[in-house]
Amino acid sequence: MHIDDKVISSIKEKISLSDYIAQYVDLKYVNGQAVGLCPFHDEKTPSFKVDVNDRFFHCFGCHKSGDILDFIQAYHKVSLEKAIKIAAKFGNIEVKNVPISDTIKICRLYNHKNNYADFSHEIIPETELEKYNPTTISSWVSEGIEPITMQKYDIRLDAKHERAIYPVRDINGNLINIKGRTLCDCWKELKIPKYINYFKVGRLDYFQGLCDAMPYIKDNKEIIIFEGIKSCMKANQFGFNNVVSAETSILNQYQVRLLVSLGCNVTIAFDADKTLGDFTNKELKMLTRFCNVYYINDRENLLGGKESKNSPVDLGADVWNELFYKRERVII
Numbered sequence: 433m434h435i436d437d438k439v440i441s442s443i444k445e446k447i448s449l450s451d452y453i454a455q456y457v458d459l460k461y462v463n464g465q466a467v468g469l470c471p472f473h474d475e476k477t478p479s480f481k482v483d484v485n486d487r488f489f490h491c492f493g494c495h496k497s498g499d500i501l502d503f504i505q506a507y508h509k510v511s512l513e514k515a516i517k518i519a520a521k522f523g524n525i526e527v528k529n530v531p532i533s534d535t536i537k538i539c540r541l542y543n544h545k546n547n548y549a550d551f552s553h554e555i556i557p558e559t560e561l562e563k564y565n566p567t568t569i570s571s572w573v574s575e576g577i578e579p580i581t582m583q584k585y586d587i588r589l590d591a592k593h594e595r596a597i598y599p600v601r602d603i604n605g606n607l608i609n610i611k612g613r614t615l616c617d618c619w620k621e622l623k624i625p626k627y628i629n630y631f632k633v634g635r636l637d638y639f640q641g642l643c644d645a646m647p648y649i650k651d652n653k654e655i656i657i658f659e660g661i662k663s664c665m666k667a668n669q670f671g672f673n674n675v676v677s678a679e680t681s682i683l684n685q686y687q688v689r690l691l692v693s694l695g696c697n698v699t700i701a702f703d704a705d706k707t708l709g710d711f712t713n714k715e716l717k718m719l720t721r722f723c724n725v726y727y728i729n730d731r732e733n734l735l736g737g738k739e740s741k742n743s744p745v746d747l748g749a750d751v752w753n754e755l756f757y758k759r760e761r762v763i764i
């Protein structure tokens with residue numbers, strides 16, 4: 433079942449928690465606060481309380497606490513989805529099913545309670561992408577990206593806005609956004625954003641290209657992560673298909689959770705201006721506890737140094753192969 437996130441917020445806003453709990457627990461009001469015998473542990477004096485704003489319950493005996501969905505899940509021993517249905521029925525709230533992306537579900541599994549309301553990827557109809565025609569970007573050809581690779585990555589042209597666009601897909605291949613990279617060389621001077629998303633952006637809880645790369649990641653038991661899609665395209669031409677783009681140079685907690693769930697080795701192949709220190713954060717530290725994490729360390733300046741800002745695949749297959757085979761273990 434897919435549930436609109438708005439349903440979760442209306443459940444929390446509209447349903448009185450104490451009204452719901454009162455069906456099962458004899459609640460007495462003391463100074464405006466509902467108090468009763470805890471349904472989750474045996475007790476003779478009441479230590480189960482609902483806060484004055486009617487949002488949270490807390491037991492001072494067994495320390496169980498949470499919101500209405502936590503209560504329903506714990507009391508009726510049901511899943512979150514079932515709890516949402518039960519609550520919606522109680523509050524006469526319509527549960528509208530909308531298709532949502534599986535990456536959200538993966539994150540929900542890991543996500544901390546009470547924090548599940550702010551996801552916003554929805555699956556976008558393919559017709560939105562089909563409005564734009566497949567194209568060959570000539571400036572990319574001169575960078576060494578072959579037209580056939582652009583076809584493979586479904587590069588299209590938004591002529592009106594002078595952007596090369598490409599689909600953002602979730603782990604199952606559903607379209608969750610369309611991303612556009614400006615074709616204007618002087619985007620910096622003109623203060624044009626280099627990349628724009630055509631639809632509302634949810635969390636960056638995906639890797640660009642993961643769906644197509646998945647079989648190769650499984651075969652190689654390794655995922656190679658670049659900063660951007662053009663690097664993936666070049667790596668593809670060198671015969672590396674287990675490649676994705678992080679669309680950032682700092683992995684966030686959602687991306688790290690996704691990587692942990694893949695259970696494979698991880699190689700970080702960011703641009704030459706990023707050293708290990710630049711992308712080390714607590715998320716990366718966590719990742720090293722679950723996976724073997726490697727990174728491209730250009731000790732011999734094969735990419736022309738930090739200032740070059742070259743991606744490890746920018747100077748051809750030989751340089752890439754050398755850098756890749758000398759990749760180093762991330763030890764934090």
Ligand SMILES: [Zn+2]
Nearest residue numbers: 470473491494
């Ligand atoms: Zn209790």
